Amino acid sequence: MTLSPEQLGQSKQELAATLKELRKRAGLSGARLAARCNMSQSKISRIENGKSPASLVDVEQILRTLEAPPEVLARVTELARLANTDWQSLRALRRKGLHHKQQELAGLESSSTEFRFFLLSMITGLLSTPEYIKASLAHLDGDQSKLIARKLSRQEVLYDTSKKFTFLLSEMAVRWPLIPAPAMAMQLDRLVSVSRLPNVRFGVIPLRGLMPVAPMDTFTVYDASLVTIETTSGVLALRDSKDVAMHLEAFAAMERFALFGGEMRSLLEQWSDDFRGSAQ
Incomplete structure (x- = not known):
């Protein structure tokens, strides 16, 4: 079919x-x-x-x-x-207004208690500085101030200690130079800051050594009931328990290659210093 x-x-x-x-x-x-x-x-x-x-x-x-x-x-x-599958095309979301999608995401974040984010190529809005968010929307026409404000307001959910977050970011997601080097350094400083929150588990996957697992998508698992997958042309939502279990298994597999805690923060600080150095 x-x-x-x-x-x-x-x-x-x-x-x-x-x-x-x-x-x-x-x-x-x-x-x-x-x-x-x-x-x-x-x-x-x-x-x-x-x-x-x-x-x-x-x-x-x-x-x-x-x-x-x-x-x-x-x-x-x-x-x-x-x-048990929903598809939202990016074109349709743009016609409707992307700020409505932010309302939908805020609703998901309000009704869920545990979140797992696997970020393959970009930093998610919950972790982004205003400048990074603005740059991620630069390809859109018109005034995006309302959308930027909605994205920033959603970050408040990180400070709700009744909720648990695990973020896994590839080195490419962390180091992709979406904004000028000084601003990238500040973005990495933001990641270090968020990683210290008591309800946040933060991992970075450096591109080194042997990694026989090759992730294909950026995805988020909400509790154990919903997976959203981001593609170039839209967002796929899967509610089938077997699909959710498959993504939980993939997430656990990638966790094994991630650095956490002090080792992770030292790496982020090194990369942040690299961006600052390249700007001089």
């Missing part, structure tokens, strides 16, 4: 209708199916009416109970995977 924005938009209702039709063909009421799946009848009803998203685990359990043949199991499982 080809992944496309159109399918992502249609898949939730299609999945709900398909599961309802399969139940009826099996001659089961919603109550009987719920009992056999060890689910509540209200949950089955919400799934079949498209009011509550069915996870891949839920779908597999329902299909096993309905004794669906292998070809149906494969087709509906793929549909469930699509139904």
